[in-house]
Amino acid sequence: MDQSKALDVVRHADDDCIDLTTIFRDLWSCRRWITIAIACLFFLMASSAAFLLSKKEMRVVDLPVHFSFAGAASGEYPNGMSFKVRDLLETPILRAVYEEKQLAEYLSFKDFQASLTVLKDSRGMLILEQRFLAATASKKMSSEQWGVLHKEYLADKRSLMASAPYFLRMAGDAIPYDIAEIVLTQLLEGWANYSKESKGIFQYSIPIISSSAILRDMSESEFMIIADRYRLVLQRVEGFAKGVEALPGADLLRGDRGTIADLQSEIKDIQLFAFKNLFAKIWGLGVFKEKNQALLYIDYRLDALNRKRVEIEKRIRVVEDAMEAYIQNRATRSSRSGAGGNSSLSASGGSMIPQIGDAFLDRLVKLTNESAEAQFRQGLMKRIIAEGTDLAGVESDISFYQNMKNTPENDLAKRLSADEKFAIVNGDILQIQENLVAVVEGVSTIYKEVCQLYLKPSQTMYTIVGPVQKRQAGVYEAKKIILLEVAFGMLALGMIFIAALLFSALRRRGQSFK
Secondary structure, eight states: OHHHHHHHHHHHHHHHSOOHHHHHHHHHHTHHHHHHHHHHHHHHHHHHHHHHHTEEEEEEEEEEEEEOSTTTTTTBOTTSOBOOGGGGGOHHHHHHHHHHTTGGGTSOHHHHHHTEEEEEOOHHHHHHHHHHHHHTOOTTOOHHHHHHHHHHHHHHHHHHHHHOOEEEEEEOSSSOHHHHHHHHHHHHHHHHHHHHHHHOTTOOSOOOOOGGGTSOOOTTSOHHHHHHHHHHHHHHHHHHHHHHHTSTTGGGOOBTTBOHHHHHHHHHHIIIIIHHHHHHHHHHHTOOSOHHHHHHHHHHHHHHHHHHHHHHHHHHHHHHHHHHHHHHHHHHHHHHHHHHHHHHHHHTTSOSSOOOSHHHHHHHHHHHHHHHHHHHHHHHHHHHHHHHHHHHHHHHHHHHHHHHHTOOOOTHHHHSOHHHHHHHHHHHHHHHHHHHHHHHHHHHHHHHHHHHHTOOHHHHSEEEOSOOEEEEEEEEOHHHHHHHHHHHHHHHHHHHHHHHHHHHHHHHHHHHHO
């Protein structure tokens, strides 16, 4: 009886003991998954700790700026060259500012270059997207309503992207706030001047005329040929004046012969009165050194103009055919889309939410490409208008030469001597030459003043749209994150290795007990 009780006590004592060998043997059978889990756990811990510990507070200075020159929204300088916001951070510009402001005492040029960025202000875009998502959240909205809202959203997005300012940012503790503000302003001015000098951004496509084109010696030529050459020069002067008038601030300036509008009126007067009177005298009085030479010149000009007219008419037909083909294709696509849309609605039982079917996808493509199609149509119309304007000018010149060739001599030609006729015509030609030179010099004077006053890079290239924003911001350093991740990773591997050694020791101990 006492022996059985003793056995029960021993059995209960064995039941209260924990067999670690059995437990570790079970764990060892899952050693691969345990190792992977421990590695993943420590890797996540290492990444999180590295990310948090690498955060550093540093000074951030933002200068809000809007690029105000013509073509900035489309990514082009005024002369047509490609524009990108990273142009502000080109090495010559940064080097010039770095040396001028003597920033070497604060940081190296490499660190100075790395501290600068140009960012788009995206706060307005976030608000716009939130409004669009809130407006289209209703499940009862029809596909037509959704399409209208999406179209408005795209239009607002394009407008916002074109008008949203940029931030020229400097991040770092090396440069004090007051000096950083000066440096950012100097960077903008340096970029504007560099763009003007190295890229010629203000060299507008203006057909500039100089007085040397008028004062050439043409005394040996036929009077009619001299007069016609001056008429063609006047057409170029008119184009020069129109180009100058289109420059910002040109209409506000006044030269010795008046404003640019006054000079254009003077050009019209020379065209309508001086030249018309001159050609009437040449042909009415019969003032020719060699009339056959004048007739051959007119025939040559008529032949050249007729060939030019044929070429312009061909180009107009090509553009018109392209426009007609585009309209027909668009009408075909619209009819197919309408038919597909009706079948989709009937098949879906009149569902009011957009269905991902062919008709709906076609509508999405249509909405997405609508802007591109509008630009394509506008481009075709502009080409047709431009070619039509050129054709009208060519036909006017053809009529001019034909009427000139058919002008009869008047009665005054019989009463005047040859020398008197030559003197009258030569005096008119000299007067026209003098007026042309004066007009060209007047337009050139206004053009130079516009370049000096209104085409200054710092005034026309950009606008600072707000005060400098200074703040402390948390910045995560990439180098520090990498180093900390390596350190924590090594620690995790070491702990796993130690755990493996402990398990092996316990296993051997368990086997010895057996």
